[in-house]
Amino acid sequence: MNCVTGKNFTATRNACKLCAPLGACLAFRGIEGCLPFLHGSQGCATYIRRYMISHFREPMDIASSSFGEDSVVFGGRRNLFDGLRHVIEGYRPQVIGIATTCLAETIGDDVSMFVKEFVSAERKQTALPYILHASTPSYSGSHADGYQWAVRAIVDQLAVDGPNEKFIGVFPGMVSPADLRHLRELLDDFGMPFSIVPDYSDPLDGPVWGDYHRIPYGGTPVREIGKLGRASAVVELASTLSEKQSAATLLDERFSTAVFRTGLPIGIRQTDAFFRVLEQITGRPTPARHAGERGRLIDAYVDGHKYTFGKKVALFGEEDFVVGLAAFCCEIGLRPVLCASGGKSGRLRECIMAAAPEIDPATPILEGADFAEIGETILPLKPDLLIGNSKGFTLSRTTGTPLIRVGFPIHDRISGPRSLHLGYRGAQRLFDTVCDKLMEIRQESNDIGYSYI
Amino acid sequence: MHDETINLLEKRKRQVHTGGDFDMVAEKQSLAGAVSQRSCSFCGSRVVLYPIADAIHVVHGPIGCASYTWDIRGALSSGPELHRLSFSTDMQEKDVIYGGESKLHRALVELIDEYRPKAAFVYATCIVGVIGDDVVAICRKVEREKGIPVIAVDSEGFKGSKKEGYKAACNALFKIVGTDDVQEKIPKSINILGDFNLAGEIWIIKEYYERMGVHVVCTISGDGRVDDIRKAHRAQVNIVQCSGSVMNLARMLEHEYGTPSLRASYFGIEDMSKALYDVADFFDDAEMRRSAQRVIKEEVARLLPALAPYRKDLKGKKAAVYTGGAFKVFSLVRSLRTLGMEVVVAGSQTGTVDDYRLLSELCDPGTVILDDTNPLELAKFVKEKDVDLFIGGVKERPIAYKLGVGFCDHNHERKEALAGFIGMLNFAKEVHSSVMSPVWQFAPRRAGQ
Numbered sequence: 001m002n003c004v005t006g007k008n009f010t011a012t013r014n015a016c017k018l019c020a021p022l023g024a025c026l027a028f029r030g031i032e033g034c035l036p037f038l039h040g041s042q043g044c045a046t047y048i049r050r051y052m053i054s055h056f057r058e059p060m061d062i063a064s065s066s067f068g069e070d071s072v073v074f075g076g077r078r079n080l081f082d083g084l085r086h087v088i089e090g091y092r093p094q095v096i097g098i099a100t101t102c103l104a105e106t107i108g109d110d111v112s113m114f115v116k117e118f119v120s121a122e123r124k125q126t127a128l129p130y131i132l133h134a135s136t137p138s139y140s141g142s143h144a145d146g147y148q149w150a151v152r153a154i155v156d157q158l159a160v161d162g163p164n165e166k167f168i169g170v171f172p173g174m175v176s177p178a179d180l181r182h183l184r185e186l187l188d189d190f191g192m193p194f195s196i197v198p199d200y201s202d203p204l205d206g207p208v209w210g211d212y213h214r215i216p217y218g219g220t221p222v223r224e225i226g227k228l229g230r231a232s233a234v235v236e237l238a239s240t241l242s243e244k245q246s247a248a249t250l251l252d253e254r255f256s257t258a259v260f261r262t263g264l265p266i267g268i269r270q271t272d273a274f275f276r277v278l279e280q281i282t283g284r285p286t287p288a289r290h291a292g293e294r295g296r297l298i299d300a301y302v303d304g305h306k307y308t309f310g311k312k313v314a315l316f317g318e319e320d321f322v323v324g325l326a327a328f329c330c331e332i333g334l335r336p337v338l339c340a341s342g343g344k345s346g347r348l349r350e351c352i353m354a355a356a357p358e359i360d361p362a363t364p365i366l367e368g369a370d371f372a373e374i375g376e377t378i379l380p381l382k383p384d385l386l387i388g389n390s391k392g393f394t395l396s397r398t399t400g401t402p403l404i405r406v407g408f409p410i411h412d413r414i415s416g417p418r419s420l421h422l423g424y425r426g427a428q429r430l431f432d433t434v435c436d437k438l439m440e441i442r443q444e445s446n447d448i449g450y451s452y453i
Numbered sequence: 454m455h456d457e458t459i460n461l462l463e464k465r466k467r468q469v470h471t472g473g474d475f476d477m478v479a480e481k482q483s484l485a486g487a488v489s490q491r492s493c494s495f496c497g498s499r500v501v502l503y504p505i506a507d508a509i510h511v512v513h514g515p516i517g518c519a520s521y522t523w524d525i526r527g528a529l530s531s532g533p534e535l536h537r538l539s540f541s542t543d544m545q546e547k548d549v550i551y552g553g554e555s556k557l558h559r560a561l562v563e564l565i566d567e568y569r570p571k572a573a574f575v576y577a578t579c580i581v582g583v584i585g586d587d588v589v590a591i592c593r594k595v596e597r598e599k600g601i602p603v604i605a606v607d608s609e610g611f612k613g614s615k616k617e618g619y620k621a622a623c624n625a626l627f628k629i630v631g632t633d634d635v636q637e638k639i640p641k642s643i644n645i646l647g648d649f650n651l652a653g654e655i656w657i658i659k660e661y662y663e664r665m666g667v668h669v670v671c672t673i674s675g676d677g678r679v680d681d682i683r684k685a686h687r688a689q690v691n692i693v694q695c696s697g698s699v700m701n702l703a704r705m706l707e708h709e710y711g712t713p714s715l716r717a718s719y720f721g722i723e724d725m726s727k728a729l730y731d732v733a734d735f736f737d738d739a740e741m742r743r744s745a746q747r748v749i750k751e752e753v754a755r756l757l758p759a760l761a762p763y764r765k766d767l768k769g770k771k772a773a774v775y776t777g778g779a780f781k782v783f784s785l786v787r788s789l790r791t792l793g794m795e796v797v798v799a800g801s802q803t804g805t806v807d808d809y810r811l812l813s814e815l816c817d818p819g820t821v822i823l824d825d826t827n828p829l830e831l832a833k834f835v836k837e838k839d840v841d842l843f844i845g846g847v848k849e850r851p852i853a854y855k856l857g858v859g860f861c862d863h864n865h866e867r868k869e870a871l872a873g874f875i876g877m878l879n880f881a882k883e884v885h886s887s888v889m890s891p892v893w894q895f896a897p898r899r900a901g902q
Binding site for chain 1 (some may be wrong): 459460462463483485486493496517518538539540542544556563564567579580584611828829836847848851852855895896
């Protein structure tokens with residue numbers, strides 16, 4: 001971590017991304033009755049489980065086809081079949097969400113065909129669950145891509161044609177359970193039926209149980225996903241997403257569904273844009289409760305503006321999340337000196353400039369960045385705060401820059417699943433957290449001991 | 454209401470012992486779809502080599518394997534901390550198609566120039582062998598160019614469970630052992646093998662041995678240094694902890710350098726004391742034995758009164774124990790008895806049939822013994838046996854918590870030393886702080902009791 005060479009390293013050092021199958025497992029966890037299943041070696045499932053449990057602190061069972069050397073030589077068909085049978089026997093899932101690992105992709109397993117064969121062979125004996133498949137080789141894209149590929153696969157394999165229905169479909173992006181709960185609440189307040197796909201708020205932030213549940217309650221029911229193509233409209237909360245990855249675009253192409261796309265609603269401006277979309281779809285004004293929250297948020301911005309103005313921040317995380325954070329930071333007078341992501345959409349700069357037009361065009365905006373590169377870039381820029389996931393702690397510690405923990409993962413605090421970022425309420429929480437931290441720094445950076453700040 | 458009865462999978466029944474005649478099988482490949490708690494060969498290699506703090510550890514493959522093992526364990530170092538950095542060749546689609554050899558070569562050369570390590574370990578991940586990258590050749594080339602050991606670790610995940618990874622790590626370590634010029638043995642010396650210095654545990658153990666007049670040549674791999682490992686052949690005996698993470702290295706040392714080994718566990722009063730006495734017995738040294746006695750007497754005299762209040766609260770509570778290796782389970786059963794607790798569910802990821810037979814004899818009748826189990830089976834028995842405490846790793850934690858059961862992490866994430874006499878006290882505190890927490894009164898399982 002001590003190197004300051006500015007050289008371009010071939011190796012990725014302290015990655016600012018995870019592999020695609022993790023994102024797919026997260027998405028599958030948001031489907032009701034679904035068990036995620038990784039087609040590959042046992043370690044992939046186990047590592048990803050551990051990584052996610054350390055953030056969500058909830059059960060996160062992921063099945064594996066547990067490849068051995070024979071599977072690599074002869075293909076993973078037999079292990080996949082065995083695995084599916086055992087999952088059905090043990091978990092009795094309504095849905096199995098298969099994501100492929102780099103190994104299965106590299107040896108050329110045709111999982112779609114395997115699934116078809118499995119279904120036609122087993123159908124007679126048992127009532128089979130839905131078996132979905134997303135192709136998520138970890139050598140293309142990051143966990144954020146894996147999430148999107150899985151959402152698109154879920155929609156691709158479940159949505160069917162039929163008569164139109166009056167409801168809103170929402171693709172929320174990789175956000176926290178608290179964010180999903182807040183989205184549910186505000187969509188409820190707009191008074192039109194809705195479906196969030198996927199919704200892991202209950203499975204990944206649930207109560208203590210009396211009996212163990214093989215699969216945690218909650219998640220989006222398959223029947224709701226089935227009718228997405230017939231929704232009044234679908235809203236996709238994404239900025240950097242490409243057309244070919246987009247579930248909404250797929251619905252548009254296949255069912256001519258009305259599609260609205262707006263960035264993650266982080267900060268007032270991004271949230272306003274989202275509310276305008278909801279007003280347009282439902283024909284209703286923003287509910288009083290949210291208008292009230294917006295008003296109080298602006299009041300807080302005013303009360304705290306001097307503490308935030310001109311303070312330098314470095315932002316990192318998934319690309320869409322960084323776009324949202326940049327928009328939020330710029331609207332409260334913080335000055336992003338670096339925006340970085342491990343993702344590589346090719347659109348990060350363009351999307352940040354659109355969402356946060358006041359950002360200095362000379363600001364380094366890095367795609368495909370790792371934490372070593374982020375560290376080297378910020379060293380001369382001396383930000384006052386780092387804002388991003390807990391993997392930034394190493395950097396925070398070595399540079400002495402406080403870290404505001406947001407997004408995923410947060411492995412060193414308990415609040416990860418409950419941290420709210422979206423909507424006016426999310427912006428309020430973010431603003432309070434940032435402002436409190438800056439006030440604390442101000443209080444503690446002198447010997448006087450001011451008791452009023 | 455859904456039917457939430459959990460039944461054992463047909464094909465898993467012989468890996469579960471619930472009483473009656475002992476008829477278990479073990480050491481099998483994990484059943485696909487059973488949601489094993491096991492990991493893969495890569496994990497095994499990474500666990501063993503990770504604590505070597507003056508080497509760089511480079512994962513050759515797509516990004517996941519490096520991301521999930523970045524700073525994953527609390528393996529402490531008294532000096533350099535290169536092991537806490539995560540390096541990956543982060544293979545992309547074009548690397549998979551055209552091969553990753555040149556990328557690996559560039560990555561290694563740059564990293565060695567920048568970080569000046571004493572050695573580099575290069576971990577092969579699943580796809581490396583499949584696409585035909587010759588990692589050994591690249592390592593040899595870089596070793597010639599840079600003049601430090603650059604060692605390929607044959608750790609493709611699909612090659613087996615952690616155990617196969619342990620072997621690959623031992624093979625890698627053995628390439629360094631003996632490269633020190635001096636060959637003769639050091640008097641009254643040992644190597645401490647198979648401890649990873651989580652929360653500084655190796656320092657505790659080392660201090661006990663030093664108080665006995667024993668010279669510690671090297672520790673593998675906790676607080677490990679390349680130059681110390683070079684000298685590992687000069688110790689007179691290897692003290693090997695754990696169910697075999699570095700047992701293979703001990704065997705190689707015995708075969709090549711005639712170094713015998715003793716097995717040890719540092720958890721609990723009985724096993725810790727035995728680990729010290731066994732060394733004194735090995736050297737057949739009366740003075741050393743008296744020193745061992747003195748160390749144990751001093752430590753236990755401090756420990757027992759301190760344990761008393763915890764013991765009073767914990768007496769009669771029931772525990773489930775599930776760990777990676779089986780050897781630790783034995784120590785935990787004994788440690789929990791010291792606290793007045795009874796183990797009613799016990800198991801491991803990688804134990805042998807013999808381990809489980811001994812375990813079933815050590816535990817009270819009716820104790821459930823599990824090999825390579827999974828969340829559903831654990832939940833089933835935790836509930837059926839009405840346990841108060843679960844001891845395991847992060848992956849087991851939510852099973853316990855969801856059922857309103859206390860939990861003690863005896864794996865990667867522990868921040869308090871649990872080894873040694875002081876470790877026994879920390880263990881008691883940790884167990885006590887979970888079992889006796891008032892929060893369980895709100896859990897459905899305990900509500901209304």
